Amino acid sequence: MNDDTEAVIDDLFAVIEDRKATLPDDSYTASLFTHEKGENAVLEKLGEETTELVLAAKDDDHEEIAHESADIVYHLLVLLSMKGMDIEDLRAELAERR
Numbered sequence: 001m002n003d004d005t006e007a008v009i010d011d012l013f014a015v016i017e018d019r020k021a022t023l024p025d026d027s028y029t030a031s032l033f034t035h036e037k038g039e040n041a042v043l044e045k046l047g048e049e050t051t052e053l054v055l056a057a058k059d060d061d062h063e064e065i066a067h068e069s070a071d072i073v074y075h076l077l078v079l080l081s082m083k084g085m086d087i088e089d090l091r092a093e094l095a096e097r098r
C-alpha cells in the first residue's frame with residue numbers, strides 16, 4: 001500500500017468517525033449507525049458486496065471488481081468504527097504479517 005492509498009483510507013476512516021459522532025440527517029454512514037437492524041445492516045452489506053465481488057471476479061470485470069472492493073473497504077471501516085476499534089488495529093495486524 002503506498003502513502004496515497006493509506007491517506008485515502010485514513011481520511012475515509014476519519015470521515016466515518018465524524019459521521020458517528022455527529023449523525024447528520026443526510027449521511028448514509030450515519031444511517032448505518034442508527035439503523036434499526038443495528039450492526040446487522042453493515043454485516044448484511046458486507047455479505048452482499050462480497051458475493052458481488054466474487055461474481056465480478058468470475059466475469060473478470062475489472063471495473064466492477066474495483067467498485068465492489070471499494071464498497072467492501074468502506075463498510076469494513078464502518079464495522080471497525082461500530083465496534084469501537086481504530087484503523088490502527090487493522091494497520092498493526094497487517095504490519096505484523098510482513
Ligand SMILES: N=c1c2ncn([C@@H]3O[C@H](COP(=O)(O)OP(=O)(O)OP(=O)(O)O)[C@@H](O)[C@H]3O)c2ncn1[C@@H]1O[C@H](COP(=O)(O)O)[C@@H](O)[C@H]1O
Nearest residue numbers: 012015019026027028029030045048052068070071074075
Ligand atoms: N465510501 C463510501 C461508500 N461506499 C458505498 N457507499 C454507499 O453504500 C451503499 C451501498 O449500497 P448498494 O449495496 O446498493 O451498492 P451500490 O453501489 O449502490 O450498488 P451495487 O452495484 O453494489 O449493487 C450506497 O448507498 C453507497 O452510496 C458509501 N457511502 C459513503 N462513502 C464515503 O463516506 C463518506 C461520507 O458519506 P455520507 O455518510 O453519506 O455523508 C463519503 O464522502 C464517501 O467517501
